[in-house]
Amino acid sequence: MRFLTLNDRYVARLIAVPLVATLLLAAMLLLLDKMLRLFDFVVREGGPVSVVWEMLANTIPEYMSLGIPIGLMLGTLLAFRKLALSSELDVLRALGVSYGRLLKVPYLYAFGLAFVNLLIVGFVQPYSHYAYEGLRYELRSGALGASIKVGEFTKLGKKETLRIERSQNGGRDLSGIFVHAESPDGKTFAVTAEHGTFLATDDPDTIIFRLHNGVLVNNAPNFKTPRVLSFTSHDLPVELPKVDSFRHRGGINEELTVPELVRSGHSGKVTPQERAQSRAEFHFRMVEVAIMFLLPMLSVALAVPPKRSSSALGVFLSIVMIVTYHKINQYAAAVAALGKINPILALWVPFLLFSALIWWMYHTLAHKPGGQPIGALERVAARTAKFVKRWTNFGRRRNQVTA
Known part of the structure; x- marks a missing residue:
């Protein structure tokens, strides 16, 4: 028996295209925004343009760690939304294929991308962050020959x-x-x-x-x-003016790999404040990787619109939920780094609450007949759309009468 059936390969192709497109689009948008700020910074410091490309290359791992979860979520969501709108999902369900079976391929993507993301945030990103800060230091200090400014x-x-x-x-x-x-x-x-x-x-x-x-x-x-x-x-x-060498890697926790964070978080040679910062950074990275195993269920729960509806509310809501959860993690990590709360409580309690919400949404869709986890929001959105359309038509008719 083949590991992947014909249906699995079909779902895999449906997920692959929006996943790769979303990942590339998100990375390009983030890089373009960063590029404009880097050009302004390098020109202000009088540096060569080639430094911009080096600095951008060192920001790619950070943006990839953000783009991979979004790509996985939107890739799965758009694939299942297409199945739902074309009634292919109803056919599969009528043939006895459960949602759990349909999630086989999304979870294969999730495990593979989670491993890649762990490598990025755990080992690649610390070195790229250090290289980026090194280039900033060289620009500010003039070590790149960038201290001569025109007209000054x-x-x-x-x-x-x-x-x-x-x-x-x-x-x-x-x-x-x-x-x-x-x-x-x-x-x-x-x-x-x-x-x-x-x-x-x-x-x-x-x-x-x-x-x-x-x-x-x-x-x-x-x-x-x-x-x-x-x-x-x-x-x-x-x-050339003498320039002090840049500091060693590890001056900040963002430059430490996962094993180094573990050692620092349990070392008696560092201060309690540094120990709290290392533990907060470690749990923040682990939570950001762990959430990827919940994204397939969240995507499927938000992908299937109500019957006779093509509403895209689920797409919008998925982005809002994942961005909000990321910001909550950042705030919790910042509070835990101050030593005000245990990082396990600060970061893993929101993860468990978010997991419970996602499981309820998926269970409602998969195991309750006619279940729609965001049905109430869909109805509110539909009524709001009708209200806006009614007032738009009323305003258009009133303008025609006045003319």
Whole structure:
């Protein structure tokens, strides 16, 4: 006997398309929103555009951990909604196929995606979060060569100042250049040049600023008058400012893997506050993974509309429920991290209550004849729609009479 029957493969195809589409759409929307903020941040800090793509790549695991549950829920919901609206679900039920049997394929998806999500939130996301924070630190500190801003006086060292009027070709072609520097022995020089560009050297702490068509004014305590030199090309060595190295991974709990959180949550070497934060973060991640095993039942309960109805209220309600539950978990984790409540109570009690609600909704649909878990909301929505339509038609007729 085959593990997956023809019906199972059919349901699997129905789920796969909206699941993948929803996952990609959610990830793209979140990345686009993040990309706009990152471009603003990088431009404000004067960084190269390539850093934006590196930072976006490090946010993908976080958005995937949010998109996978939503994709699983909407994929299952839209597949069963299609079966219900096309009366295929009624045919399967008439042939003796129970809802429990129909949930076989959704739960195969749920187990596979839950394992992937556990890998992401437990091991991949901590490292990507650390890499993202490292790039932010390098941008703010100027370690990426991003401390020079157009139209502003920039301190490259204790006694070296640079100003650039214009920048073109991604910062490779600079014009309107002014440089002023002072050495420890009292010597000073000032340079103005029409054009210039930065060149790398074998020394990672020093770069060459190649200037074209300018004037160099050199002065020293033993000079009677400053010496002026006109040049067509001049190489000016520039020492990069010293930047402290970024901290080690694990400065915050979001950068700890699941085994590291377990060790930190039971370690006697950390403070009670740090222990509470580690335990709260651990239970938050586990709850976010565990909820995926309830999503197939929730999706089926919300997918089947009342007879002779094509209402999409269940789709809207599913998104509201999953987002609300995620926000409750975030708030509970924040309170538990302060040590005000045990994280097991703060995070697993809402999970049990949400599980009880989902089980009641599924039991009402699957085991009660004519059961409709959101039937009351469907009736309210239908009456509201009729009321709005009536008033819209009334307003349209009144406008026609006035005209």
